[in-house]
Amino acid sequence: MTDKHASFVKRYLEVSRSKNSILCVGLDPAVPEQRKENVLANNDRLAFMKQIIKEVSPFASVIKINRQYIIGLTNEQIADLNKLIHRNGMLSIIDHKLSDIGSTNASAIYWIKKEGFDAFTFSPFAGNIGEATKEAHKNDLGIIVLTLMSNPESSIQKETKIGNKSLYIYIAEECRRNNSDACVVGATGNVTNIDLLNIKKVVGENILLLVPGVGAQGGDAENIIQVFGKNLMINVGRSIIYSDNPAEIAENFQRQFNKLYSNIM
Numbered sequence: 724m725t726d727k728h729a730s731f732v733k734r735y736l737e738v739s740r741s742k743n744s745i746l747c748v749g750l751d752p753a754v755p756e757q758r759k760e761n762v763l764a765n766n767d768r769l770a771f772m773k774q775i776i777k778e779v780s781p782f783a784s785v786i787k788i789n790r791q792y793i794i795g796l797t798n799e800q801i802a803d804l805n806k807l808i809h810r811n812g813m814l815s816i817i818d819h820k821l822s823d824i825g826s827t828n829a830s831a832i833y834w835i836k837k838e839g840f841d842a843f844t845f846s847p848f849a850g851n852i853g854e855a856t857k858e859a860h861k862n863d864l865g866i867i868v869l870t871l872m873s874n875p876e877s878s879i880q881k882e883t884k885i886g887n888k889s890l891y892i893y894i895a896e897e898c899r900r901n902n903s904d905a906c907v908v909g910a911t912g913n914v915t916n917i918d919l920l921n922i923k924k925v926v927g928e929n930i931l932l933l934v935p936g937v938g939a940q941g942g943d944a945e946n947i948i949q950v951f952g953k954n955l956m957i958n959v960g961r962s963i964i965y966s967d968n969p970a971e972i973a974e975n976f977q978r979q980f981n982k983l984y985s986n987i988m
Contacts, residue, residue, distance in 0.1 A: 870898070
């Protein structure tokens with residue numbers, strides 16, 4: 724891989740080493756009108772996210788913001804969030820799940836760059852992982868491809884076949900072939916040890932994993948850490964951001980992940 728293509732991976736590994744953390748904190752700020760539980764006290768999503776960013780920054784390497792929860796904020800407001808994330812020594816991911824034809828993807832990538840993010844998540848439904856990766860790297864952005872997700876319905880990604888291969892294996896191979904930066908692989912029970920070993924065999928050492936499902940979804944980080952070591956960004960969202968003490972819970976997760984890692988060394 725060229726330096727440019729490896730830039731997000733290199734930056735993440737540097738940040739995670741300096742902070743001694745593979746914790747990624749997911750920001751999903753729901754206003755009270757949206758649902759009954761795990762909501763903000765008011766409608767000020769921006770103030771809520773800024774406070775969380777400051778509180779968790781000593782213990783996290785990455786902030787992942789879910790696009791669906793920040794609809795309505797301006798580009799300038801989002802750019803300010805990213806400046807705050809970077810000032811606090813972390814990287815930022817927009818959980819966009821981008822999935823479209825090339826020209827439309829290019830437009831989204833242009834604005835993602837303008838907003839100040841370091842990487843974005845990508846849904847490979849359109850089959851254009853290679854094209855999207857090139858566009859991301861041209862804009863010095865990391866691309867993180869949905870490979871085997873944390874929701875139970877993601878079994879479709881194992882049951883669907885491309886030739887004689889499960890879809891998730893085909894996606895992992897495309898990520899490796901095109902020098903994509905990371906794969907999204909869930910930590911919940913529908914992702915088995917065999918699945919993890921299959922993905923590890925395909926992607927090798929040069930691709931990161933973004934791991935959702937730990938915390939409120941009940942996922943277990945231990946198996947993922949045993950297989951992949953520290954080439955991980957383990958995302959925890961609701962368990963941290965809606966707790967009474969986000970800094971304390973973030974620190975607990977940081978320590979938990981580091982202990983699991985030390986146990987396999």
